[in-house]
Amino acid sequence: MPKLQTKMMAALVTVMLLLTLVITLASLLSLREFSIRAATEHTRTAAEITLVALTESMVNGTIHTRDSFLQRIAHVEGLDSVRVIRGPLVEDQFGHGLLEETPGDAIDHAVLINGEAVYTLSGGYLSPYFRATLPYIASSQGEVNCLSCHAVPENSVLGAVTLTASIEPMRQAALITVFFLVLAVLAFALLCLFFLKRLLNPLVLTAQEIQAAVDQASAGHFDLRLQPRSQDEIGSIAESFNRLTAGINQKLSEIRSNVAHLVMTQPSQQGDLLAETAQTVAGLVKVAKFKQAIEEDEHISEVYQRISDVLQEEFLLHTFSIYEVDAQQKRLITVNVDGIAQAPTYWCSADINEHCRACRAVRTGHRIDGIDHTSLCRSFADEARKEESSYLCLPILQAGGVGCVIQLVLSAEEQARIPTQLPLIEAYLREAAPVLQAKSLMASLKESTLNDAMTGLRNRRFLEEYSESLMSQCKRRESAMTLMMLDLDYFKTVNDTYGHDVGDHILIDLAHIFLAQVRDSDLVIRYGGEEFLIILLDTPAAAGEKVAEKIRLAVEEHQFKAGHQLINKTLSIGLADFPHDGQAFWQVLKFADVALYTAKDQGRNRVIRFTPELWLSKEKY
Numbered sequence: 001m002p003k004l005q006t007k008m009m010a011a012l013v014t015v016m017l018l019l020t021l022v023i024t025l026a027s028l029l030s031l032r033e034f035s036i037r038a039a040t041e042h043t044r045t046a047a048e049i050t051l052v053a054l055t056e057s058m059v060n061g062t063i064h065t066r067d068s069f070l071q072r073i074a075h076v077e078g079l080d081s082v083r084v085i086r087g088p089l090v091e092d093q094f095g096h097g098l099l100e101e102t103p104g105d106a107i108d109h110a111v112l113i114n115g116e117a118v119y120t121l122s123g124g125y126l127s128p129y130f131r132a133t134l135p136y137i138a139s140s141q142g143e144v145n146c147l148s149c150h151a152v153p154e155n156s157v158l159g160a161v162t163l164t165a166s167i168e169p170m171r172q173a174a175l176i177t178v179f180f181l182v183l184a185v186l187a188f189a190l191l192c193l194f195f196l197k198r199l200l201n202p203l204v205l206t207a208q209e210i211q212a213a214v215d216q217a218s219a220g221h222f223d224l225r226l227q228p229r230s231q232d233e234i235g236s237i238a239e240s241f242n243r244l245t246a247g248i249n250q251k252l253s254e255i256r257s258n259v260a261h262l263v264m265t266q267p268s269q270q271g272d273l274l275a276e277t278a279q280t281v282a283g284l285v286k287v288a289k290f291k292q293a294i295e296e297d298e299h300i301s302e303v304y305q306r307i308s309d310v311l312q313e314e315f316l317l318h319t320f321s322i323y324e325v326d327a328q329q330k331r332l333i334t335v336n337v338d339g340i341a342q343a344p345t346y347w348c349s350a351d352i353n354e355h356c357r358a359c360r361a362v363r364t365g366h367r368i369d370g371i372d373h374t375s376l377c378r379s380f381a382d383e384a385r386k387e388e389s390s391y392l393c394l395p396i397l398q399a400g401g402v403g404c405v406i407q408l409v410l411s412a413e414e415q416a417r418i419p420t421q422l423p424l425i426e427a428y429l430r431e432a433a434p435v436l437q438a439k440s441l442m443a444s445l446k447e448s449t450l451n452d453a454m455t456g457l458r459n460r461r462f463l464e465e466y467s468e469s470l471m472s473q474c475k476r477r478e479s480a481m482t483l484m485m486l487d488l489d490y491f492k493t494v495n496d497t498y499g500h501d502v503g504d505h506i507l508i509d510l511a512h513i514f515l516a517q518v519r520d521s522d523l524v525i526r527y528g529g530e531e532f533l534i535i536l537l538d539t540p541a542a543a544g545e546k547v548a549e550k551i552r553l554a555v556e557e558h559q560f561k562a563g564h565q566l567i568n569k570t571l572s573i574g575l576a577d578f579p580h581d582g583q584a585f586w587q588v589l590k591f592a593d594v595a596l597y598t599a600k601d602q603g604r605n606r607v608i609r610f611t612p613e614l615w616l617s618k619e620k621y
């Protein structure tokens, strides 16, 4: 039984029991009082009558028949016995009376001595009776003058009359009365219980339903409704509660579906609506903070690092790669592996670096889910397969194409939890996409200002920006570098003879020849017009001279297209090295230039290494 109902019922039963007890006790006490009073009056009246009758007998001279009179009196309904006691004064005057007229007990003696009536209840619980012992007082007053017969003083005690009356009938009547009274009270109590239960029922059931609804609400479900059970305040509580929960449910569902829309998930029908929504909102707040952070980052590499941090810290994913698509070169650049920037490709075959279309995510622009089909993408590294990992590759779309690919390499445990994490991971990537696009655009814009549009080589601006870092790099590594100035011989005649377009193509061919002759780490710069600068890193001038000679020969042997003809061109090269020839970059560059002009001066198509004497005679140039 519900607690409230039990408590109310218990309280009512207790009250009713106490009431019954009080009524019973009060009834018993008052009935007892009433019985004693009634018995007192009854016996006193009977005793008075007996006294009067005895007086009459004495006056009439029939006192000797008092025995049969007393026996008749004793048969009167309600009386048990009647006895007359002769006092000592009467005995003195008239001698002993009948045998039973002697005082029987202490009460008789007391009444004879004191002259005062005594009323007592005796006989115990089983056979109770009421006894009245009244004195017979001698009086000369009244209708009969006692002193005319009795030679005793006025008001002296002549004798006493003792009557006993059983009070059993009265007691039984009282008990029956109390019994019915108790019955009535109990019936009333039952009636009260019945009505109380009926009254409490809607309250208790509504309270139970509220309890169940609150329990469900605590678990995130707000769809339980209460049944209005009465037309009073309880019914209106149920209706108000229903309105409240329906309102909360509707608003929460709206918030949940809007939030789910933001992270592109289906709101779950079973889950904890409130907890899920709070969790998703917390996730979205983090996504918003992430977006703000990456927008304020200066370099695209910082954005990649933040994506890597999010994967590790927010999603506890520790094996992954981030690839950047180089759309022009159609290559994939591995920018992060397992949180380490610029690490070599590990989780995919190196083919993808050379041919970005080898990456299925780049080719299709779709998420590549290898969880169930590891062989879906052939480029997934064999080492990773051996580790029984699987992969999920998420392309980040930028300007209509794939700009980046996030490759998650997942253990069995990670595969199990990735479906719940994926919507939020994708929310992060969606926010990152425009920022990556803007940053990569900025980077390529900056890059374009550092490149020569025609040949694709670095330009003089690049040199201005990076000369300092080149120098400090050299100093740090304590290595030498050779600066080589190159200039085509008689290029003007090409322009003049074949036109500028031919001249341009020759310059482009020349750039390819230079790139083919030097290491990837060396820098080939179009310094201006038909003049080029090649910086050979970690190369002193002695080694640089050999490279210069190789280049000179390659150009000399190359046949350039000039319309329908093939022509040969030569070039002159001057070189100087750091730190041997000078301690400042621009100074060494100047020395290389001086050497170049010496080469021109000495007949062209040659390599001249700078010497201090050349500088002394520089005025010549």
Ligand SMILES: Nc1nc2c(ncn2[C@@H]2O[C@H](COP(=O)(O)OP(=O)(O)OP(=O)(O)O)[C@@H](O)[C@H]2O)c(=O)[nH]1
Binding pocket: 487, 488, 489, 490, 491, 492, 493, 495, 499, 500, 501, 502, 503, 504, 507, 528, 529, 530, 600, 604
């Ligand atoms: N087609 C073309 N010509 C260029 C370009 N930049 C510079 N030139 C030309 O290169 C020629 C350089 O001529 P000069 O400085 O007289 O030298 P040169 O004719 O090469 O003779 P030397 O350097 O003395 O051997 C000029 O005619 C420029 O117009 C370019 O981007 N394209």
